[in-house]
Amino acid sequence: MKIAFSTSGSNLDAPLDSRFGRCASFLIYDLETDQFEIISNLQNLTAAQGAGIQAAETVVRSGAQALITGHCGPKAFKVLSAAGVTVYNAAEGTVHAALNAYKAGQLPPTSSADVEGHWS
Template identity: 50%
Template sequence: MKIAITSQGLDLSSQIDPRFGRAAYILIVDTETLACEALDNSGNVNAFSGAGIQAATMIHDKGAQVLITGYCGPKAFTTLQAAGIKVVSDATGTIVQAVERFKNGEVQYTTSANAEAHW
């Protein structure tokens, strides 16, 4: 399964970036092989608005079925739900730790946004 994880760096040893739409990178990780693809999210970091929606579209296009992040705003959350992508929020630690928690069933899916909308 492919999952998306917001990241401060380019590999599995990187720390989770708590922001979704404005994360430095989003890693697409294959949970079976641990192969990962780093998506450069710099185009959204300074976006006036719509960063979360654009990031949600990007991970959907890469085939991710789950997003692991720290915070997810209401517009992004709605977009992810519409795309059928489940969200795990309040995540911390490294990317590889997040993958292991996911594989071990130690995550809870979020039912709503946990960040305020940006205007």
């Protein structure tokens, strides 16, 4: 199973980006192989609208079945839930710390968007 993280960097020590739609990139971590890949989200940083929707589609296309991010708005959440991606909200810290928290079962899945659109 693959997990997507919103991040401002490009490795496991990089900080988790609290923004979802307009984060710099996604780190897609494969739990079976313990390998990861980076998918750029830069095209969404300048999107006039719908950044969260596009970012959600990127995550869905990566094959990830879970997303760990800071905050997720209602439209992105709608896309992710339609595709069966579980969303987890994690506090600030590194991707690695969030991954460990997930593995330890410390991150409860969210059942709805935790912020309004355009919150940041």
